[in-house]
Amino acid sequence: MNKTLVIDPKLCTGCRLCELVCSFKKTETYNPARARIRTIVFEDEIAFVPMTCWQCEEPVCQEVCPTGAVMRDEGTGAVTISVERCIGCKMCMMVCPFGNIQSDGSGELVVKCDLCGGDPECVVFCPTKALQYLPADKFTLARKKRIAGKFRSILEEVEW
Amino acid sequence: MFGWMGTILRVNLSTGTITREKLDGKIARDYIGARGLASKILYDELPSGTDPLDPANLLIFAAGPLTGTAATSASRYNVVTKSPLTGAIAASNSGGYLPAEIRYAGYDMIIIEGKSEEPVYLWVHNDQVKIRSARAMWGKGTGETEALIREETDDEAKIISIGLAGEKLVRFAGVVNDRERAAGRSGVGAVMGSKNLKAIAVRGTGGIRIKDVAAFRDAVLDNLAKIKSGAVTGEGLPTYGTAVLVNVINSHGILPTNNFQRGEFHGAEAISGETLARELLIRNRACLACPIGCGRVTEINWEGDEERGEGPEYETIWALGAACGISDLELITKINYLCNEYGLDPITLGSTLACAMELFADGALTVEETGMPLNFGDGQCLLEMTRKTALREGFGDVLAEGSARLAEKYGRPELSMTSKKQEYPAYDPRGSQGIGLGYATSNRGGCHVRGYTIAAEIVGAAVDPLTSEGKAQLLIDFQDFTCVVDSVGMCLFTTFSLGLDDILPLLKAATGVDYTSESLLQAGERIWNLERLFNLREGLGRQDDSLAPRLLQEPLSAGPAKGNVVELESMLDEYYELRGWDGEGRPSSEKLQALGLG
Structure with a gap:
């Protein structure tokens, strides 16, 4: 079963290490402006949400691409963009409902998360486990267990 | 250049002149960056006796060669100037996002000279730099100022600003960045206010180049594991701050x-x-x-x-x-x-x-x-x-x-609890002798983060806090090492888990400079001595390496440190000797030559 890049904003402290190591892996420079992952900072609430490609099952970016440059990597399940086929029309960027495909003006036409070939660098470095790379069933089971734990402790306190 | 961006941005607010200068490679190597490099520039350029609130004072916002990389907690910069609180050198440290943004915009530091006639802010967008009116922000708090400037510039801009205290030249006004982070101490915000500079907004989209990519990544991962498994950095600070x-x-x-x-x-x-x-x-x-x-x-x-x-x-x-x-x-x-x-x-x-x-x-x-x-x-x-x-x-x-x-x-x-007119932080030195010597000899006046011996005397319980024996050497080791940490752009808190030999591989891989443990620590000693030379030139000396009389004469009346005062004079004599300074606290010519300051 393919793994999923799982994001838990509750654990995110806004350190943006994910952006730094992503840009370093992809460009060999530290440059958050070129990272494929972004931590959105809500200044008033002081809250953080990392955002990157969700690797949709039915990617609209793939549907809209006129040259077939958007493909699925069979090994990882990542939606990838072939540099050879891409003509830089940016239609994928325009239709992505999440804003997770970008053109960073660096010469590369459009860029997005490709799960680093199955070993996402952001997950390697994330210090709080706000980012994890897990089989989808493991993630849902872990969350079920966490919520069930809370449910159980409340049940024990309440008399019927 | 690798590690360093290689460019200094200089802005004269009196004339409106904006210039870019090449960073000298040898000076960068010898003074590393941030606190060290900015102190070198201040020492070389500021005439002695300058009134800190005069337009002639310089205000330097300086990041280090690791700032903005993935090196653990390398988020920091230093605001360096002559302090209106102490009359001594000020190097006030802050983290957040803004310091790295200066580097992504292409600069290692921003030097502000002169004074604007009207309230202004500086807008630095990569190589586009403009001085703009800050009339709309004058009189506003730092949070509102950031919001107003972001509307006028870029949603992604990171911002440094002063609040009302800086505008009113309060002698202990700080400079706030990212709304909640502050270069708080020594009145650097009053200097900014004296220049009619309300804020600096920065947006950078460039990258920091690293000489040895693989070695740098390895060093970061290694340090990350140490931070996560350290009792203070992995447990105490995350849980309770x-x-x-x-x-x-x-x-x-x-x-x-x-x-x-x-x-x-x-x-x-x-x-x-x-x-x-x-x-x-x-x-x-x-x-x-x-x-x-x-x-x-x-x-x-x-x-x-x-x-x-x-x-x-x-x-x-x-x-x-x-x-x-x-x-x-x-x-x-x-x-x-x-x-x-x-x-x-x-x-x-x-x-x-x-x-x-x-x-x-x-x-x-x-x-x-x-x-x-x-x-x-x-x-x-x-x-x-x-x-x-x-x-x-x-x-x-x-x-x-x-x-x-x-x-x-x-x-x-x-009754003023100060050294060099700056207030002490939260540790009574009568029960922690090393920090007492630290307060007295700190180049920026009463302060805990020039040489945090509390880490060894209290937190790590490595040495007896109540004895003055061995504290001079302990403090010197902390002071010189801290100069290195502040100058590379890392956070002092990493040093609960990391030592000089953990920072060394990062700095070598980033810059390609062949630092050794010895040469790096010597750079720290050089920076400490240069700050000292600045203060001596301003007329400070042994009489200012003192403590409030209460700490020297009134023993603590209760608790584990009951009956103690700070044994300053004996520690100070030993400290000067170990530093290679004379009885008045002046570095000897041999010491200066050894450090390349002669």
Whole structure:
């Protein structure tokens, strides 16, 4: 079963290490402006949400691409963009409902998360486990267990 | 260049001239960056005797060669200038996101010269640099200023600004960035205000180049594992923030209470990190690239409204709490939020109020002067005086000068808890001798982060805090190492888990310079001596390497450190000798030559 890049904003402290190591892996420079992952900072609430490609099952970016440059990597399940086929029309960027495909003006036409070939660098470095790379069933089971734990402790306190 | 961006941005506000200068490779190597490199520039360019609030003073915002990389907690910069509080060199440190943005915009540092006729802000968008009117922001708090400037510039801009305290030239005004981070100490915000510079907005989209990509990545991963498994960096600070220290320090009998009259505070538990985590904490916040995340996102219910902000930190909790005999954590948090809005250093603010409270208790100050009673334990008066100080309103105008000038004015100079006119932080040195020598010899006046011997004397319990033996060498090791940490752009808190040999591979891989442990530590010693030379040139000397008389003459009356005073003179003699300085604290010519300062 393919793994999923799982994001838990509750654990995110806004350190943006994910952006730094992503840009370093992809460009060999530290440059958050070129990272494929972004931590959105809500200044008033002081809250953080990392955002990157969700690797949709039915990617609209793939549907809209006129040259077939958007493909699925069979090994990882990542939606990838072939540099050879891409003509830089940016239609994928325009239709992505999440804003997770970008053109960073660096010469590369459009860029997005490709799960680093199955070993996402952001997950390697994330210090709080706000980012994890897990089989989808493991993630849902872990969350079920966490919520069930809370449910159980409340049940024990309440008399019927 | 690798590591360094290689460019210095210089802006003269008197003439409106904007220039870019190439960073000299040898000077960069010898002084590393941030605190070290900016101190070198200040030393070379600022004529001695310059009034800190004169347009001739320089104000330097300097990042290090690791700032903005993934190196653990490498988020920092230093604001370097001549201090209006102390007359000595000021290097005030802050993290957040802004310091790295200066580097992404292509610069290692920004030097501000001169004075604008009108309030302005600087807008740095990569290589596009403009001086713009700040009329719309003048008189506003730092949060509102950031929001207004972001509307005029770029949604992604990172911003440094001063609040009302900086505009009003309060001698302990700080410079706030990213709304909640501050280069708080030594009055660097007053220097910014004196230049009519309200803010600097920065947006950078360039990258930092690293010489040895693979070696750098390995070193980061290695350090990350050490930080995560360290007791302080992996557990204490993430769980309770810096306030984890309240109970620790109180249990050692060195939590200074009521202006250092006692070392134990009955209200410590109520203002502890544990209480903060239980009552006010929403979540942790980290600066850029920081795996520790000591920042506290907190929420208080204030006069019926919910307010959210960051902090308070340990030092703030102490200064606004124990130092003034106050144990209301929600009130302390509210005043901390106000300090961020006004751009005020809460350490000096609290300590100055504590001094005023003792003057009031002794009858040296009366309601006639102050306008209201100033009693230890009175939180409402602290709240009111915070506002008055930031605005220099009424008695606040006197408080805005800091405790040294306050106590002098009312004839009791011994009641100011300062060295070189800067207020002490939250450790009574009578029960931790090394930090006492640290306060006395700190190049920026009373301060804990020039040589944090507390890490060895109290937190790590590696040495006996009550003996003065061996403390001179211990302090020197801390001071020189800290110069390195501050100059590369990393956070001092990493040093609870990392040593010089953990920073060395990062710096070598980033810059390609063949540093060794010896040459790197020597760079730290060089920086310390250069700061010393700056202060000597300004007329400071042995007589200023002193402590408040209370710490030398009045033994602590209770607790584990009962009966102790600071044994300063013997430690100071040993310190000078080990430093290679003469009896007056002047570096010998051999020492200067060895450091390349001759």
